[in-house]
Amino acid sequence: MVLIANRLKLACLAAVMMLTGCATSTKTMWTHPPMAIPLQPTIQQQIQLARIDQLMKRDDLDNDTLAQMFYERGLLNDSLGLRDLARLDFNQSLSMRPNQPDVFNILGVYFTQGAHFDAAYEAFDSTLELNFQHPFAQRNRGIALYYGGRLDLAHEDLIVHYQQNVNDPYRVIWLYLVDVERTPEQALDKLRLRYDASDKQDWGWLIVRMYLGDISESDYLKEIASGSESNDQLAERLTEGYFYLAKRYQHEENYSAALMLYKLTLAGNVYEFVEHRFALLETGRVLSQYQAQQQAALQAQTNK
Template sequence: MAQLTKLFNFVVLLPSFIIILLLSGCVNSSSRELVSENNLMLAEQQPNSHFDQEVMIVRISQILLVGQLSKEERAGLHFERGVLYDSLGLWALARYDFTHALALQPKMAAVYNYLGLYLLLDEDYEGALEAFNAVFELDPSYEYTHLNRGLNFYYTKRYNLAQQDLETFFQQDQTDPYRALWLYLNEIEFKPNEAKQNLAKRAKGLSREYWGSQIVEYYLGNLSLAQLKQSMEKIEKESPANYPEILTETYFYLAKQKLNTGHIDEAKTLFKLAMANRVYNFVEYRFALFELSRLRDISTEQAVVQQ
């Protein structure tokens, strides 16, 4: 619980999207199918796209202000408002609500999951691990904490431990390509000779209803970047509401690919593009921000050493 005092020290750093159109000069020819000076793939921003969430926040705030509520009801409303704040990228406000909910109801597993994720993004790995372990103490079946704790191990280079959590997460839904992708990204760190072969085996059972299956096929070399782009353009026309999400996902996993092959500048560009569509509650948005922060820290350390 002492770790929760750190929740109010969080500062959300967002890149300046004004310069995104200039980023195309940072990528080589292998990425220009998606990132070109004349055809940068970004979703149009809709000013009223979050209207329903904003209305719900107002209503919950009014109830919390004037309602005669039990501790359990008040905790539930703080949690619901926190989830809404999280979906809007207002993470400091979300953390306040989650912490308040936990003070009222100390056994809310979902709250520990969110707070653990925020601590992970703040690079407080031990605090995050403590929170994720608390989730399993309260609810051993809480599925997504296996992903989050696995990512905590992944980013601290404890790949064998990450594998256990990510494998458990994948086994709970073997049709989900994103679970397969995270397993692959972990496996290439400690058993690279098996990673692609394992991904190919898992790909056979993936659902084509998920856009991530296209990304898996690209990773396996079964789709070219041009073909991936054509599929994205089709979604833009047929399902524009989903277009920002698939852009966020695609740019993130392309960035991870570039990062793993040592193309740091291209990876940075693609991580920024993953954030540009502002799908705040997607794991790909959160960890694009996180990856950029880590890369910035590495650059700063290298500059200090060179001095």
């Protein structure tokens, strides 16, 4: 009953935010925001899943082979948005072969999504102990530390990750998101320096230009829509584009706009992108921040 009550409370709060946002903010009045057809399970994914299920019924498979198959089925379930089933497969794989850095990494991401930050740190530590050159674990640990409020440690991880490839816009973006909360007075200057030092080749630099104010929000969304060559690419770019735009509105304390943009982030069903993975986590954070803002305003009014 408590869980149901909490969900109803959040739903009502979200509805109030959307209504008040529409009434008070001209910046959120997008009549027709760019949208892609939500991604659907492909025939290839479904066939591969059926094949793995069939193969796993054999009784002549050793533990190493089974561990690999559980891992591969977990990846498929994850790509289809079936994260509880994926987590079961990853845990089963790990129980059979415990020295798998990739499994610890994806479980760390799951822990971060669920706001179980201590477990996430341990999972990423395990990944790096098994493979200190893992391409994603340090970034993912930095993101987990960011969400866990440990900004200095997050910066340490993310600055090392950035220095490994200064031409990757997403490394620059996550550093900026940490800087905005850690050293807000310097964040834009640092972002500008990193942008100027890059080759500016990846499309993701458009997001950086939006943060810098070099491109308007309207042109930002138009470029995403016009520059995408297929529906799949449009869905992927909008997942990223809406997420990072939502982060800007959230920082500006425009919570109704941020909430709407996180919903748009989820709309494309691009389950494997970190932006989709963390949009639900951010939605909960937005609702909490809005509630705290309203309570502070009420308290201030009471004290007058």
